[in-house]
Amino acid sequence: xxxxxxxxxxxxxxxxxxxxxxxxxxxxxxxxxxxxxxxxxxxxxxxxxxxxxxxxxxxxxxxxxxxxxxxxxxxxxxxxxxxxxxxxxxxxxxxxxxxxxxxxxxxxxxxxxxxxxxxxxxxxxxxxxxxxxxxxxxxxxxxxxxxxxxxxxxxxxxxxxxxxxxxxxxxxxxxxxxxxxxxxxxxxxxxxxxxxxxxxxxxxxxxxxxxxxxxxxxxxxxxxxxxxxxxxxxxxxxxxxxxxxxxx
Amino acid sequence: xxxxxxxxxxxxxxxxxxxxxxxxxxxxxxxxxxxxxxxxxxxxxxxxxxxxxxxxxxxxxxxxxxxxxxxxxxxxxxxxxxxxxxxxxxxxxxxxxxxxxxxxxxxxxxxxxxxxxxxxxxxxxxxxxxxxxxxxxxxxxxxxxxxxxxxxxxxxxxxxxxxxxxxxxxxxxxxxxxxxxxxxxxxxxxxxxxxxxxxxxxxxxxxxxxxxxxxxxxxxxxxxxxxxxxxxxxxxxxxxxxxxxxxxxxxxxxxxxxxxxxxxxxxxxxxxxxxxxxxxxxxxxxxxxxxxxxxxxxxxxxxxxxxxxxxxxxxxxxxxxxxxxxxxxxxxxxxxxxxxxxxxxxxxxxxxxxxxxxxxxxxxxxxxxxxxxxxxxxxxxxxxxxxxxxxxxxxxxxxxxxxxxxxxxxxxxxxxxxxxxxxx
Numbered sequence: 001x002x003x004x005x006x007x008x009x010x011x012x013x014x015x016x017x018x019x020x021x022x023x024x025x026x027x028x029x030x031x032x033x034x035x036x037x038x039x040x041x042x043x044x045x046x047x048x049x050x051x052x053x054x055x056x057x058x059x060x061x062x063x064x065x066x067x068x069x070x071x072x073x074x075x076x077x078x079x080x081x082x083x084x085x086x087x088x089x090x091x092x093x094x095x096x097x098x099x100x101x102x103x104x105x106x107x108x109x110x111x112x113x114x115x116x117x118x119x120x121x122x123x124x125x126x127x128x129x130x131x132x133x134x135x136x137x138x139x140x141x142x143x144x145x146x147x148x149x150x151x152x153x154x155x156x157x158x159x160x161x162x163x164x165x166x167x168x169x170x171x172x173x174x175x176x177x178x179x180x181x182x183x184x185x186x187x188x189x190x191x192x193x194x195x196x197x198x199x200x201x202x203x204x205x206x207x208x209x210x211x212x213x214x215x216x217x218x219x220x221x222x223x224x225x226x227x228x229x230x231x232x233x234x235x236x237x238x239x240x241x242x243x244x245x246x247x248x
Numbered sequence: 249x250x251x252x253x254x255x256x257x258x259x260x261x262x263x264x265x266x267x268x269x270x271x272x273x274x275x276x277x278x279x280x281x282x283x284x285x286x287x288x289x290x291x292x293x294x295x296x297x298x299x300x301x302x303x304x305x306x307x308x309x310x311x312x313x314x315x316x317x318x319x320x321x322x323x324x325x326x327x328x329x330x331x332x333x334x335x336x337x338x339x340x341x342x343x344x345x346x347x348x349x350x351x352x353x354x355x356x357x358x359x360x361x362x363x364x365x366x367x368x369x370x371x372x373x374x375x376x377x378x379x380x381x382x383x384x385x386x387x388x389x390x391x392x393x394x395x396x397x398x399x400x401x402x403x404x405x406x407x408x409x410x411x412x413x414x415x416x417x418x419x420x421x422x423x424x425x426x427x428x429x430x431x432x433x434x435x436x437x438x439x440x441x442x443x444x445x446x447x448x449x450x451x452x453x454x455x456x457x458x459x460x461x462x463x464x465x466x467x468x469x470x471x472x473x474x475x476x477x478x479x480x481x482x483x484x485x486x487x488x489x490x491x492x493x494x495x496x497x498x499x500x501x502x503x504x505x506x507x508x509x510x511x512x513x514x515x516x517x518x519x520x521x522x523x524x525x526x527x528x529x530x531x532x533x534x535x536x537x538x539x540x541x542x543x544x545x546x547x548x549x550x551x552x553x554x555x556x557x558x559x560x561x562x563x564x565x566x567x568x569x570x571x572x573x574x575x576x577x578x579x580x581x582x583x584x585x586x587x588x589x590x591x592x593x594x595x596x597x598x599x600x601x602x603x604x605x606x607x608x609x610x611x612x613x614x615x616x617x618x619x620x621x622x623x624x625x626x627x628x629x630x631x632x633x634x635x636x637x638x639x640x641x642x643x644x645x646x647x648x649x650x651x652x653x654x655x656x657x658x659x660x661x662x663x664x665x666x667x668x669x670x671x672x
Contacts, residue, residue, distance in 0.1 A: 015671075053503075053506070053507040054506075054507065055503070055506055056670045074509075075509040075510065078508060079509050081507060086500070087499055087503075088499065089500035089503060089504040093260070093264040094257070098257070105249065106250060106505065107508060108250065134264075
């Protein structure tokens, strides 16, 4: 499999920070994989995602997405990426339909294609009947599902998910994970997933990388990592290599 | 297409924000009505026939009648004619019922006639070689006309009033002298049939406002308040606009938009366009109140002259400056509280030094110098120029350029600050 994302010797130090948030990090994400990026609080996950999304450049090193970098062709990079932020990044006073129409248009989708996709996804995620209700009236699970639809409307090659199931009930979590697996299987969408739900990550991700203090600690196939570290599951692996020290 | 959707989104967000709508439209409507009513009565107290004057007429003869008639004809005083003692009249002024009291002593008319006749007789006698009557020597005393002023009366206003009354008295004296002369000449030439004496002034003063096209629109409180509060409302846009930007940043929408190709710029352009349209709606709303609603409250209607396109250009320039300022506040502030507090204080400072509350022409010299740094002053001067002086684009383009440059500076600053934060 070819690499969709290549992270090569990337370092990022925020101004006035004593140590780098990302420290000479290198790994790659192959096309079609579901890649779990795990790590304790302050490990550098958000910084890495922000650089992948082109919000700011690394101090050194390079990030290439399908051969493009944000520095040379940001538009091409951003067209490849779909982002589902941890926050409910929707307009609460607009309806689900109005939010999706606006965000789809921002990706430059054709109106008829956009309307068809919105209808399809609202149906898949069980939100058809709530399409014209304001987001502020939705439950946490419903908001999460609309948040996810907003990130996949343009059918990105790389979908970045920052804790997509935090604070939702089992039904919504199940619907989200199932649909993401379908997206990966049927469309070949590469998924970069971060979460603190390690059992969910073990079940969902084909590959996992664990980072701590901006450095890559380990990476590989999920089951290979469990075997290599002679553990029962990913949570054991995680605790074994990151320790029990509080990070907040 | 993206821009249209962005504008549509902003419109939807705004239309459902009841508090934001109240700030944008209800507040300026209330302000324009309240402030114009207050200031109009203030203007009236010094400009129109409402200076309350107590006339204690102990004379009840030709002089006092003439004096009262002239005072009423001046359209400057509101007379209350009565007979009171000096102490009672003084008490009325002390109580604040009247700004001025005029006490005309008894027999004033009689004394005026006698003294005028005496002066004329002396003058004519001196022509006939009679040196016993010297016209420069006055045998009688001057007649004391007592003026009482409320102590709150400003010196400049007091001087104006005193001069007006003196002018009227001089005219009455002159008439009395002319009448005495007429009578004396008839005594000398009993068969003569003289023409009546004309009271018409020999030199007249012609007043005109220095405006283009010979249009003379008299400035009033409406012509100050409508543009002033339009600008105030326009700049208050900075608070809902800044809140909108902060909300988008805090709820992650800005993050999502920044990950989309070209979208963040388009969204910002959408905000600028939407709030610019809002500022123009505010302008037309307040203009309509000036033209149609204020006359219903007994206040003069706003005369917008024949330069509506130029007025729209001024409103557009002020609007874009206000939106640029809002964009900067929204970019720099990290919380709603910061934006509301900083935005409101800055708008109030801009308004205070810009002449929104107190027109710059009555400000002290130092404040006048400072006022030129307020974008509201540039807008206000442009509106004044169009409303009152019928100016053209040629006369106001410098002020308009200042507003556009202010907009450019604020927008570039917002962009640079955003870039700086991004690279932290």
